[in-house]
Amino acid sequence: MLSTSRLWRRWRRASAAALLSAITFLFLAASAQVLAASAQGPLPDTGWLTVPEHPDASVRLSVTGERAGNRVNALLEVSLAKDWKTYWRSPGEGGIAPELEWQESSNIQRVEWHWPLPKRYNLLGFNTLGYEGALAFPLVLHLDDPAQPAVFKGVFTLPSCTYICVLTDFDLTLPLENPGTMRADPERSHRFQQAYSQVPRDTGALSQTAAYWQADRQRLQVLATAAHAWQNPDVLLDDVAGALAEVQLEPPSIEVQGEQLLATFELSSWRELPDLTQLPIQITIFDNSLAEEVTVTASAGPAPVTAQPAMGLLPMLGFALLGGLILNLMPCVLPVLGLKLHSVLNAGTENRRMIRGQFLASAAGILFSFWLLAGFLWALKATGQAVGWGIQFHNTAFIIVMVAVTWLFALNLLGVWTLRLPGAMNQWLATRGDHSHRGHFVQGMFATLLATPCSAPFLGTAVAFALGADTLQLLVIFTALGLGMALPWLTVAAMPRLATYLPKPGRWMSIMQVVFGIMLLLTSAWLLSLLVRLWGGSIVAVTATLLVSITLVLIGRRYGAKVLAVTLSTGIPVITAAVLLTTVGSGRFSLPESHPWQPFEQAAITEQVNAGHVVFVDVTADWCITCKANEMGVLLQQPVYDALHAEDIVLQRADWTTPSSTITDYLQSHGRAGVPFNVVYGPGAPEGVRLPVLLREREVMAALQRARGQ
Amino acid sequence: MKIRQQRWFNALRQLLVFLLVFVLISALVDQWRSRTIPHQVVSAEPMTLLDGTHVDLLALSYEQPVLVYFWATWCGVCRFVSPSVSRLAGGDHTVVSIAIASGESERVHAYQQAKNYRFNTINDPRNTLAQAWGIRATPTLLILKHGEVVSSTTGITTPVGMWLRLQWHALSFND
Incomplete structure (x- = not known):
């Protein structure tokens, strides 16, 4: 018992000594480190570097002093003057990523470059991803041996663009004399952490992320599920190998249902698209409080989501109302509404009953015209003719009348010509006085007529729906369109007091009149160009x-x-x-000879395809202006012209100028009600590749390739 | 009648003043932008076009004014200028473009095919040629005449301005 207690005491004494010596050792070691650190001086930093040729951009590389094993944290900061932008690692077709060459460094094995979340910019119509102002790239330098000195030596190539683009090379040299004993600088660590927090990474916040590639539709869909409902998400797409570098990616269309997000990208490229199912794709998804980046491989086919129910009549009615309303803002209609208000101001705003009557008459005129249009389209559809918005423009007489009307009306607005009715007519009108609303009714019809060459947003969707629907729905949709367009007029009719809120007639009105006059002259010129x-x-x-x-x-x-x-x-x-703008990009002015078309023969298509040929079918009509535009703008232009002259291509033309039941049946078998219509058949697509109504060079070329089976 | 003539004259004078101010301002802007571009271009290194043929810009500039166009596939503004240059290249003028940092020759060629740009191109994947010429920004257009840079402009250029400049130097070529 005694021996045990002695032993215990001895052990305690020994352990106390050991503890003491350990503490002493640690203290010594720590003070040595402090000494070493203080001897090392300030942390390596290049300071802000500028190149005299491009003073609007400056760059700085520094280390934070943080080290974990052989990993040293560094910060590459960029500062850009106002209006200058630089780009993300995958900037889109209209940009170029910054580059860092560091191969001349010593004792550095690898540089990890982290890219903070970029912003979307639209530069002259091109979508790019990039940064502006001040930004910081967190870098992690992997050293070969942290105990040895290291030197970072390299060139940082920074692209920056405004309305011009500049590539600037910054020589960066950063010696790390004693990387093993660096001490973290709290201020720099903070900046590093701040920058690093902007870098999207996989934190596991998304419970599911998958990509789906439909090669035939050139469409990539991303399906992601988060723990919380999505608020304002956006999705970016790129790949490590850079195979998507040449792909033009418009911002995706995003559908959100609670926690599930579906982003659909339409891909296009001036080069052949890669097979996305063979490629690890980096998907960057961000929202108000989330920035995730995950790498996935796409599977073939569409995303397995229940298809959204086809748009019902009710939302369509909303579209129609909205589309009609927006028509009022179109340059062809605005002058009419303006003129109307003008006449109200001139006549005095006291007589509310009169104002109400006039505006109601105009609204009725609008509604009546839309019914006329509906009836016209219904009749055409019933007789199996091509129908669409603006179909009356296939009529030369109609165009001539419209040119004359818009021109005279513009002259009237410019104050250089006034309509003088024959005396008798004037008298007749005078006797009617304000009781006649006929003039205002006609004004409403005129406004509608002027509106038809303009297609407002939502309008096309509504009209397309109406044309596909039954007669009652067609009437309902066109009524909604008319009501939408008449809405401003009806509002004034309901509250004539509104007219009194307009500024008093004065100089502004004559200026507005000139502006409206010019708008109408432009409309007139456009109509004339149709001829x-x-x-x-x-x-x-x-x-x-x-x-x-x-x-x-x-x-x-x-x-x-x-x-x-x-x-x-x-x-x-x-x-x-x-004139120059319209000719830029339209290629040469003189068109080559027409293609050697063969008449349409459906039976021959299969034969030709079996023989390994590609058959290009063009369904057209002389009265179809869009068909002519397709021919002149695409089919007779390079590179489509040469491509259609290839040896293995057979060209068939179906002429629908006069009704033909064979062609009508053929159109209907493809679910179309009108021309233009183009299909490409070939060994790669025996069932045919349907081209959109408005042809585009890229799509024609892609369809030819697909038909060949390439 | 006299008053009327006077009015016409006044209007004409105003028009001329407008034109003069416009020309002056654009000339000054170009002058400022081109301050880093040396007049004497010394380029010892041999240059080849995308198809491999050798080209000597200096020698060409003794035959006719040469329009040299610096551009890049990643330069947004270049897309507005390139079609005009392409059209000029289809005419009687000597046009040579230099593609900066736009990748391998094969890629630049494919890009030009896809966009239907018909000008001859020297590829400058490392941006070395452009730097040697003192070109800092794209798009830049130079006119070489008798071995010297006689005109330069950076940014958006109208097709008319481009053509007029070239025409002017072609007309005054033998002076």
Whole structure:
């Protein structure tokens, strides 16, 4: 018993000594480290570097002093002046990623480069992903031997763009004399952590992420499930190998149902698209309080989600109302509404009953015109003819009348011409006085007529739905369209007091009148340009010159030479610029000879495909302007022109100028009600690849390739 | 009648002033942008087009003004300028483009095919040629005449401006 207690005491004494010596050792070691650290001086830092040729960008590389094993944290900071942007690692077709060359470094095995979440920018119509202002890339340097000195030496190539693009090379040299004994700088650590928190990574916040690739539709879908409901999510797509670098990615369309998110990307490229099922894809998903990045491999086919029920009549009615309402803002209609308010102001705003009556009459005119249109379309559909919005523009007489009406109306607005009715008619109108609403009814119809060449957002969707629906639904949709368009007029009719809130008539009204006049002149010019295809350029040019001369003479007579000179000096550069803009990118002016088309013969298609040929079918009609536009804009342009002349291609044309039951049946078998319609058959697609109504070069080329089985 | 003439004259004068101011401002902007571009271009290294043929820009510039176009596949603004350059290249003018940091020659070729750009191109994947020429930004257009840079402009250029410049230097080529 005694011996045990002695032993115990001895052991305690020994252990106390050991503990003491251990503490002493630790203390010594710590103070040595402190000494070493203080001897090391400030942490390595290049300071802010600028290149004299491009003072708007500066770059700084520094280490934070944090080290874990052989990993040293560093921060690559970039500061850009206002309006300059740089890009993400996969910037999209319109950008180039920054690059870092560090191969000349010593004792550095690998550099981990982390990319903070970028923003979407639309630069001149091109979607890019990038950054502006101040940004910091967290870098992790992996050293070969942390006990040895290391030198980071390299070149950082920073692209920056405004309306010009500049590539700037920054030489970066950062010696780490004693990486093993660095001490973290709290301020820099904080900045590193701050930057690192902006980097998306896989934190497990998404319980499911999967990608689905439909090669035939060039569509990639991403399905993700989070723990919380999505608020304002966005999805980015790229791959480590850079196979998607040439792919043009528009922002995806995103559907959210509670915790589930479905993002659909339409892919297009000027090169062949890679097989996305063979490629690890990086998916970056972010929301208000989430930024995840996961790597997945896509499976073939569409995403396994229950298809959204086809849009019902009710949302369609909403679309129609909205589409009709927006029509009022279109340049062709705005002047009519403006003129109406103008007349109210001139007549005085006291007589509310009169105002109400006038606006109701106009609204009725609008509604009536939409019913007329519905009836017209219904009749065409019933007789199996091509139907669509703006079908009346296939009629030359209609276009001529519209050119004349818009031009005269514009002259009227510009104050250089006034409609003088014959005396008798004037008297007749005077006797009717305010009791006649006929004029206002006609104004409403005129507004609708002017609206038809304009297609407002939502309008196309609603009209397409109406054309596919039964007669009652067609009528309902067109009523909604008419009500939508008449809404501003009805509002004034319901509350004539609104008219009194308008500013008092004055100078602003004459300015507005000129603006409306110019809008209408432009509409008139556009209508006239439609005739080029029917009449040929020279007749239209002569007509245009005549109309322009008359307009100028009238302006000169009414307002004098000075106004005329101002009109000319501003008008000529604007028109020149407009003409140049429309010709840029349209290729050559002279068109090559037409293709050697063979008549349409459905039985021959299968034969040709079995023989290994590609059959291009073009269903067209002389009165179809869109068909002509497709032919001149795509089929007769390079590279489609040459591609259609390839040896293995058979060209078939089905002419639907006059009704033909074979062609109508053929169209119906493809679920179409009109022309233009193009299909490509081939060994790779014996059932045929249907092309969209408006052809695009890229899609035609892709369809030819698919039909070949490539 | 006299008053009327006077009015016409005044209007004409205003028009001329407008034009003059426009020309002056654009000339000044170009001048400022081109301050880093040396007039004398010394390029000893041999240059080859995408198809492998050798090209000597300096020698060409003694025959006709040469339009040199610096661009990149990743430069958004270049997409607005390239079609005009392509059209000029289809005419009687000598046009050579230099593609900066746009990847391998095969890629640049495919890009030009896809976009239907018909100008001859020297590929500059490492951005070395452009740096040697003092070109800092894309798109940049230079006109070489008798071995010297006689005109340069960076950013969006109108097709008319481009054509006029080239035409001007072609007309005054033998002066």
